[in-house]
Amino acid sequence: MPDPQLVQDAPALYRREQAVLAATQRLRFFPLAVVAGEGCRLVEEGGRRVLDLSASWAIASLGYGHPAVRDAVSRAMSAMAGVGLVSTCNVEAVQLAEALLACTPGTGERRVYLGHSGSDANEATVRTIRRATGRPGVLAFHGSYHGGLAGSSQFSGLMVDAGEQADGDLSLLPYPSGPSAAEDAQATLTQLDALLEQRGDTIAALLCEPIVSDGGVLVPPPGFLAAVHERLTSAGVLLVCDEVKVGLGRTGLLHAFQHEGITPDVVTFGKALGGGLPISAAVGPAHVFDTAEAFTMLGTAGNPVAAAAAGAVLRTIVEEDLAGAAAARGDQLRAGLEQLRSRHPAVVDVRGRGLSLGVQLGATSTAAKVCYRAWELGLVLYPVGPDSDVLEITPPLVISPAEVEEALALLDQALADVEAGAVSDETVGRYQGW
Ligand SMILES: Cc1ncc(COP(=O)(O)O)c(C=O)c1O
Known part of the structure; x- marks a missing residue:
C-alpha cells in the first residue's frame, strides 16, 4: 500500500x-x-x-x-571524441549512421541526420525536404503528434486540432480508425487523391505515424498506408514515417512500418534510440539530405556519448531479439x-x-x-x-x-x-x- x-x-x-x-x-x-x-x-x-x-x-x-548503455556511455565519455558534427566528425556518430543505414530498409543512396529529439528530427526533415524539392506543402493526419518545437508542433495534427497555430502550408487528413475504419480509409484516400490532383506538385511530403500514439493508439486499417504511399509516389511526394514513439522493436518488428509492407522514403527515430540519452535520427535519400551544407546545424548533434548509447541500444535490440x-x-x-x-x-x-x-x-x-x-x-x-x-x-x-x-x-x-x-x-x- x-x-x-x-x-x-x-x-x-x-x-x-x-x-x-x-x-x-x-x-x-x-x-x-x-x-x-x-x-x-x-x-x-x-x-x-x-x-x-x-x-x-x-x-x-x-x-x-541497462549495462550495455552504461558501458557504452562510460567508454565514450572517457574517450570524448569531440562534442558534435558541425566542424569535426567522430567515430561514434559515423558508426551509428552506418548501423542505422544497415538496419533501415530503403533504396538508392541514403544519408543520416542526427539530432537530439524526435521533434528536431521531424522538423529538420521537413525543412530539408522543402528545400530539396522547392515545394512548400506538407500533409499530416488529424490526431498525429510529431513534436513540441515551433515547426514540429505546427504540423502535428493533435496540437493543431487543440488550437496550436498550424503551419501555413499544412493540410490535415482524417485518420481512419474504429469500427468504420475501412470506409474512413476510402474517404481519406479520396480526399488525398483530390489534393494531389489539385496541387500535388506543390506538396513536399506527408508525415505519418505507423501507429498514431499520443492521438489515442490507433492502428491503421490493413493496406491504408500502402495505398497512401502508392499515391504519394505517383505524385513525387515523399512519405516520412515517424517511428519516434513506436519504432525500434516495440511493435514486434524492428520498424512499425514493416507491418504495413511499405518502405517509406524517410524514417525518423528518437526516444527509444538513445535509451534515455537525447538523440534522434532521420534516414532518407542523399539527394534530399545532401541538398545544402550548414542548413540544419545543432552544436552537439552527433554527440559521441549520445551516439554511443544509441549504438548500444540498436545492437542490444537486434542481438537480443x-x-x-x-x-x-x-x-x-x-x-x-x-x-x-x-x-x-x-x-x-x-x-x-x-x-x-x-x-x-x-x-x-x-x-x-x-x-x-x-x-x-x-x-x-x-x-x-x-x-x-x-x-x-x-x-x-x-x-x-x-x-x-x-x-x-x-x-x-x-x-x-x-x-x-x-x-x-x-x-x-x-x-x-x-
Ligand atoms: C510520434 C512522435 N514523434 C515525435 C515526438 C517528439 O519527440 P520528442 O518529444 O522526443 O522531441 C513524439 C513525442 O511524443 C512522438 O510521439
Whole structure:
C-alpha cells in the first residue's frame, strides 16, 4: 500500500521542482519524483520502487541503467571524441549512421541526420525536404503528434486540432480508425487523391505515424498506408514515417512500418534510440539530405556519448531479439487486458501492436483516476488521445513475464478501486494533464 503521507502531500522533491523548473515542460498526472531507476522500475524519493509501464513515454527502451548503455556511455565519455558534427566528425556518430543505414530498409543512396529529439528530427526533415524539392506543402493526419518545437508542433495534427497555430502550408487528413475504419480509409484516400490532383506538385511530403500514439493508439486499417504511399509516389511526394514513439522493436518488428509492407522514403527515430540519452535520427535519400551544407546545424548533434548509447541500444535490440520479446510480452499483456475488459465496465476497447497498446476507458476523468490510483499502488502509466481517455501501455522492451503479470494485477486493482469511487475529482484535479 502507498505511504499515506506521500499520497496526501506531494513529495518534497516534487514541490522543489515546481519552484524552479518551467511549467511549460510539465505534463503531470500524479506527483512522481524519482531519484533512481533500475530495469523496469523507478525509485521514488523515499525509496519506493514503482513499475514503469510507460518507459517514460516509450523512451527507456532497455529500461533504466541497462549495462550495455552504461558501458557504452562510460567508454565514450572517457574517450570524448569531440562534442558534435558541425566542424569535426567522430567515430561514434559515423558508426551509428552506418548501423542505422544497415538496419533501415530503403533504396538508392541514403544519408543520416542526427539530432537530439524526435521533434528536431521531424522538423529538420521537413525543412530539408522543402528545400530539396522547392515545394512548400506538407500533409499530416488529424490526431498525429510529431513534436513540441515551433515547426514540429505546427504540423502535428493533435496540437493543431487543440488550437496550436498550424503551419501555413499544412493540410490535415482524417485518420481512419474504429469500427468504420475501412470506409474512413476510402474517404481519406479520396480526399488525398483530390489534393494531389489539385496541387500535388506543390506538396513536399506527408508525415505519418505507423501507429498514431499520443492521438489515442490507433492502428491503421490493413493496406491504408500502402495505398497512401502508392499515391504519394505517383505524385513525387515523399512519405516520412515517424517511428519516434513506436519504432525500434516495440511493435514486434524492428520498424512499425514493416507491418504495413511499405518502405517509406524517410524514417525518423528518437526516444527509444538513445535509451534515455537525447538523440534522434532521420534516414532518407542523399539527394534530399545532401541538398545544402550548414542548413540544419545543432552544436552537439552527433554527440559521441549520445551516439554511443544509441549504438548500444540498436545492437542490444537486434542481438537480443527484443522485437521478438516485444511481440511475446505484447501477446501476454493483451490477453490480460482483454480479461480486464471482460470484468471492468470502465474498459471500452483494447488495441495496439506488440508493446504499443492502448486501453480505452469510457471517460477522461476515469482515465485520470485510474492512472492516479495505479501510481498510488506502484504502477506508472499515462493517458493519451484527443480526449485523454486511453491508457497508453509502452513498457521497456525488457519487461519480464512476471512483471507483466504484476502490472496486470495492479491495473486490475486500480480499475476496481476507481469503479468503487476511491479517487476523488479533486485529487486528480490538482494535476493538469494534457
Ligand atoms: C510520434 C512522435 N514523434 C515525435 C515526438 C517528439 O519527440 P520528442 O518529444 O522526443 O522531441 C513524439 C513525442 O511524443 C512522438 O510521439
